Amino acid sequence: MRSVVIEAPGTIRVVSRPDPELPGADGAVVAVTATAICGSDLHFYDGDYPIAAPVALGHEAIGTVLEIGPEVTTVSVGDRVMVSSVAGCGHCGGCETLDPIRCFSGPQIFGSGFLGGAQSDLLAVPSADFQLAKLPHGIGIEEALLLTDNLATGWAAALRADIPVGGTAAVIGLGAVGLCAVRSALFLGAATVLGIDPVAQRRDRAAAMGATPAAPSTTEAAMELTSGRGVDAVIDAVGSDASMTDALTAVRAGGTVSVVGVHDLQPFPFPALSALLRSVTLRMTTAPVQQTWPQLVPLLQSRRLSVDGIFTTQMPLDSAPDAYRAVAARSGDVVKVLLTP
Secondary structure, rough: OOEEEEEEEEEEEEEOOOOOOOOOOOOEEEEEEEOOOOOOHHHHHHHOOOOOOOOEOHHHOOEEEEOOOOOOOOOOOOOEEEEEEEEEOOOOOHHHOOOOHOOOOOEOOOOOOOOOOOOEOOOEEHHHHHHHEOOOOOOHHHHHHHHHHHHHHHHHHHHOOOOOOOOOOOOOEOOOOOOHHHHHHHHHOOOOEEEEEOOOOHHHHHHHHOOOOOOOOHHHHHHHHOOOOOEEEEEOOOOOHHHHHHHHHHEEEEEEEEEEEOOOOOOOOOOHHHHHOOOOOOEEEOOOOHHHHHHHHHHHHOOOOOOOOOOOEEEEEHHHHHHHHHHHHHOOOOOOOEEEO
16 A cells, blocks of 8 residues: 655655554454645654654545454444544543543554554554544535544634633634634634734635634734733644743633644743733643544534635645645645545
């Protein structure tokens, strides 16, 4: 099979690898029909994380079940499915919450060096009853891919931001997750959502979704909007030292900062005294993907929630090196790339 691998920062290749074997009696093998590049994939590409050996990339996938183990009961061969980007054992008390992050054995993420990469022709999926869901009626390819990670992440970020109905929020970083967070925050009742990004075209995309566009800094925009009080909530979809510092400064006393951006491996200099004196709540979240599906699927099916405009580009899997270069440029033209094996 073909698989997208990173061999060194900035070096992407499409290589031939052995087809995956069935990962146990409760596992499945999925033929990937669509996958995508996530902003967190760029941490390998940009050199934020060490690469000891070539890593098969990708954690967002939908496809068709090719093979299942004898213990799998919820999907069958031939079913079209979406794959949760975060995997758990599926059997413990943590996984019973439908949040793989709470797995007692520790969660794993596809495309991070432990499980196979979703940017491949085939993907081995352990604990298939937990990781897989049949593609719901009325859900399109782009919607399904976003349900495997980005929409689930943006939705969880907004839920955990404690945005009061009629309140104010800011979203830092208007990539795919940030744009999903904008949509989610507005759906959950925010009256005003500031869309913060240095790229004007990305701010324009957020404005088309109902956000109030603002160029950095977040703090200046938040203080101007609220007459110096600060916004009720800040969602940080970047996760850098600068963005998290800005978020903690821009939020009002008693407000909440919800971080879903992926930080690098260096410690963050947390302003503990300021946060303490201002009673700021800080939440760091990896999306409970499976937990969000019962909420998000009906909202997408009913068209109450829309993710139109998140994907900007479609390319074949063999063009993955070009696709990564385009995403890494972080332009306004290319926000989210769909790859087709």
